[in-house]
Structures are given as structure tokens and as C-alpha cells.
Amino acid sequence: MKRVLVANRGEIAVRVIRAAHAAGLEAVAVYSDVDAQSRWVRIADTAVHIGGSAVTKSYLNPDALLAAARGSGADAVHPGYGFLSERASFARAVAEAGLVFVGPPAGVIDTMGDKAAARRTAEQAGMPIVPGSGPVSDVDDAVAAAERVGYPVLVKAAAGGGGRGIRPVDSAAALAEVLPAAQAEARSAFGDDTVYLERALTPARHIEVQVLADEHGNVVHTFERDCSVQRRRQKLLEEAPAPGLEPSRRAAINDAAVRLAKQVGYRGAGTVEFLLTPSGEFFFIEMNTRIQVEHPISEAITGVDLVAEQLRIAAGRPLSFNQADISIDGAAVELRINAEDPDNGFAPSPGELTRFELPGGPGVRVDTGFVAGDRISPFYDSLIAKLICSGPDREAANVRARQALDEMHIEGVRSTISLHRKLIDNEELRAGPVHTGWLGS
Secondary structure, eight states, X not given: OOEEEEOOOHHHHHHHHHHHHXXXXXXXXXXXXXXXXXXXXXXXXXXXXXXXXXXXXXXXXXXXXXXXXXXXXXXXXXXXXXXXXXXXXXXXXXXXXXXXXSSSOHHHHHHHHXXXXXXXXXXXXXXXXXXXXXXXXXXXXXXXXXXXXXXXXXXXXXXXXXXXXXXXEOSHHHHHHHHHHHHHHHHHHHSOOXXXXXXXXXXXXXXXXXXXXXXXXXXXXXXXXXXEEEETTEEXXXXXSOXXXXXXHHHHHHHXXXXXXXXXXXXXXXXXXXXXXXXXXEEEEXXXXXXOTTHHHHHHHHOOOHHHHHHXXXXXXXXXXXXXXXXXXXXXXXXXXXXXXXXXXTEEOOEEOSEEEOOOSTTEEEEESOOTTOEEOTTSOOEEEEEXXXXXXXXXXXXXXXXXXXXXXXXXXXXXXXXXXXXXXXHHHHHSOOOTTSSOO
């Protein structure tokens, strides 16, 4: 493996290009019309135009990406997160083109990407799963399944992920109304209208475990993250390790994630997600077969370069460490700084970054795909930057995060900096863990 095409944009494209260069590999960037002058294009060894600004004409166009890989002489493709990162058909097409897909095999993506199939796999691995149903096809089928599962339930897209394709209902009448819309939404967003039901566990914390697996049989975890601070099931703030987690519970959750990765024959970096109830029970909900947006906080507390390990695994080499080498050192928090107006229903705020000043200092890291003068495009997600702050303990990490927010200045677009100041200052959040419904809608 000598040259990696990065089939993505923004901060994750910059992150992967840097990791490739550190590993002695060449990096090929891709860009749409609107991204022609982007930061990732400027730092890559070469860049290929892949189409129009709309995602379907560029970053979601597998033919254009494969043509870019072949034309640039790349021998591997890193999908990043989002876009085609969890499309088994894309992973399969990359392999059939004689290229290395930096991720798990297509068959694993198929299994874990179908949420109903993932639940069955988790059961086979001896993992506790949230009570739920198999696929439901019509209202009568769904109502009968909901009676068995117990209200309230979530209608979930089988092919969904990242908090998308989920609708809560608390009665048969509501279910009859929501089901057709949920199926239509799933068909539009994921190309698959299959939905299933899952009991809504509330209140509960969202705990996820980072795993790594190579083709030599080595499977490890780099501990867990708490992603409970959410708005409309979209994560805003993440912490590692999960605060207030008893050592025995931490060990059980992390061990369960490793067990699942072994069961499915995983390879690469992935995340196993759980719900943790106030009583200490935990239940498997899904597995994301890619690198996560919040991976830097796991890196911060363990010293493991997760993207470097992805590239190492894809090249056929074993992991550079074993489980005994990994321990928790301190704490970290990640804040997602989006181009949104938190005072106006989080309305998107695209435009030019006329001012973009980043913080620094010990324990402060900023991952971004932009510099001052760049534009936040309305064609893509609103993430401007990820602010990652770490320290010897949770309080120290939060103090650094508050200082960093004061040093961070964004003008030209509205941003969520003001929201994160309120979150970091919130006494309830600082005192301990919160649940997924804590912030509300």
C-alpha cells in the first residue's frame, strides 16, 4: 500500500491525509465543484475533481470515486465517516477493482449495517439487546409487534445510523400514523424502507466502545465514550472515559464489544454502541463499521492513533499493541462546533468564515477542514471544527475546554460556541453523567 485515496471531505479528510503522510504514504484528495480550493485539496499530494456540488454527483457517487482512485494510481481507499463509509456495495466495488478498502469486509458491513441482522449477531455473541422486533412490513404487523415489545417504542430504519431514521411512538394510534412516514424516510435516506421496533429505554446513557481488529486475530478496545449529550439524537458533546462508570461495569461493557467484534469477524476500526440504564444494565443497540466523529477523545486518553491503526490493518499488518498495553490516562471532552444558530432552532448558517481563530495550549486539539476565508457550504453537513480538550481528570479537561471556547472566535457564520459555553458551565453536567434526554429536543 503506497497511495491512499481519501473518499471524503472536511476535517476527516484532513485527518486521514495527515495520518497517511505520517505513515509514509501518499494521499489523494477528492473534491466537488464547491470544494475546489479546500484545505484538504491543498495538503494532499494530488487531488481529483469528482463532480458537482450536490453529494449525489460527487461524494456519494461510487463510480466517480473509483475512477478517481484508478486514475490517480491509488491502491487503497479510505472512506472516512458518513457518505459511503458504511455502504457494503462501495466496499465490495473497491475490492473488486483490485483496491484495498480501509475498513471491514463488505460482508461484515452488510451484517452490522442491517440493524435487525446486527441484533441477531449480538444475541449470538451473548450480548444483552434492547427488546425489539424483527422487520415490520405494515401497520397491523407493527402494532402486534409493539404489543409484544411494550410501549414506548422507537421505529428504527434497519439501514439507518448516526441517530438518523428513528421515530418515537407511545401508542398504537401514533404507530399507525408514524409507520408509513418512517418507511418513506428510510427509503429516501438509506435506499431501504425496512424498519423494525425497539423499546425506548428512558432515561438511559449512550455509551460506545471503540474497537480495533486486524486480520491476524487480534481484537482490542480503547475503552468507552459517553455520548449522552444529544439533540434530536445527534451528538453535541462527548466524553472519555464515561464518567461515573464502576470498574466492573466498564470491564463488562468493553469486553462485550470485543466479543461482538470477534463474533462477526471484524477488521479495522469500529464502534459498538450501548444504552446504559440507571440500574446499571446495558443493552447493545448498534455497531458503526467506520471511524467515528468523536474518535479523538479515545486517542487523547489512550495515546493510540486510531487512523494510523486503520491504515496499518488495511496494509495487512498486525496491531502495534495488545490489550495489556492500553490504559486510561486522564479524561477528554469533544465539542462539535457547527455552523448553526442555536438561538434560532439550530438553523444552518452557511457562509464565509471571515474570522476563524483557534485556541491552543496544553491538552487542546482542534480538528478542522477549514481556515479563515473558506466557505461553509450549504451542500454538506454544518461541522466547522471539533474542539478536543484533555487533562489529568474530568474537571481539568472541562476547565481547558472553557478556556479554549473563550479563545475561539468565528465570524461570518453563526456557530454553536455559545451553546457549548452553557453546556460546559452547567452544574448538573459538570457534577456527573446525564442521560440522552437531558438536553431535550
